[in-house]
Amino acid sequence: MILVSLAANDPRIDAFWYGLYWDAFSAQHEPLASWHAALRGRAAYELHIDLALDGEAIAGGIVYERYPRTGCGLVTYMTVATAHRRHGLGERLLKAAATSLYERGAPFVLGEVNDPERATHEHAAEASARLRRFQRWDARVIDVRYVQPALGEDLVRDRDLVLLVLPPVPPTISGITLRAFLDEFYEATERTPPDPEISVPDIIRLVER
Numbered sequence: 001m002i003l004v005s006l007a008a009n010d011p012r013i014d015a016f017w018y019g020l021y022w023d024a025f026s027a028q029h030e031p032l033a034s035w036h037a038a039l040r041g042r043a044a045y046e047l048h049i050d051l052a053l054d055g056e057a058i059a060g061g062i063v064y065e066r067y068p069r070t071g072c073g074l075v076t077y078m079t080v081a082t083a084h085r086r087h088g089l090g091e092r093l094l095k096a097a098a099t100s101l102y103e104r105g106a107p108f109v110l111g112e113v114n115d116p117e118r119a120t121h122e123h124a125a126e127a128s129a130r131l132r133r134f135q136r137w138d139a140r141v142i143d144v145r146y147v148q149p150a151l152g153e154d155l156v157r158d159r160d161l162v163l164l165v166l167p168p169v170p171p172t173i174s175g176i177t178l179r180a181f182l183d184e185f186y187e188a189t190e191r192t193p194p195d196p197e198i199s200v201p202d203i204i205r206l207v208e209r
Contacts, residue, residue, distance in 0.1 A: 002052070006050070016049070023195035035047060047064075048066070048097070059080065060084060062077065062097050064097045072181040074112075075098070075109065075110070089093070110163060112146075113131055115131075138169060149185060150191045175203060
């Protein structure tokens with residue numbers, strides 16, 4: 001099993017989007033055209049797509065972004081084919097992506113998963129199992145109210161997510177930096193200020209749930 005980073009125009013971008021990615025995220029998928037544009041440098045953030053390959057077959061993939069103004073990283077999507085689950089591939093993909101972003105100076109690298117207490121896209125038990133899995137991989141929940149901006153013209157804001165900080169977890173999370181990232185994230189996606197429901201204190205707690 002090898003991990004590869006995709007460049008613009010790689011045909012495996014479309015294969016991943018129409019395959020594993022669509023199956024996992026059909027309820028709230030990002031437009032394929034936005035991936036192609038970002039990989040060509042036409043977005044306000046840097047997009048990276050890494051695939052795990054079993055021969056020529058795509059066994060898993062992860063999509064992550066770096067926001068240049070704050071330097072923060074965000075893992076937006078990760079999925080593993082059913083036949084390759086329970087072998088540590090998800091953790092390998094996640095840690096490789098987070099390490100790449102931290103090595104480039106990210107003050108923190110964030111992730112998003114469905115909140116078991118708010119889940120509408122899947123059963124609460126599935127959301128709870130996923131959150132526990134990320135916590136076993138040493139991610140921690142950022143104790144703030146979070147709303148994801150709309151990621152495409154036909155999509156809506158997602159109010160059912162938990163915001164995570166990914167390992168290696170820094171000793172502290174600055175509320176000032178997180179607010180600056182959310183400003184940058186919303187500006188890049190919606191060109192609007194962050195959702196008024198979002199509340200980020202100056203001192204942020206990292207918790208397990």
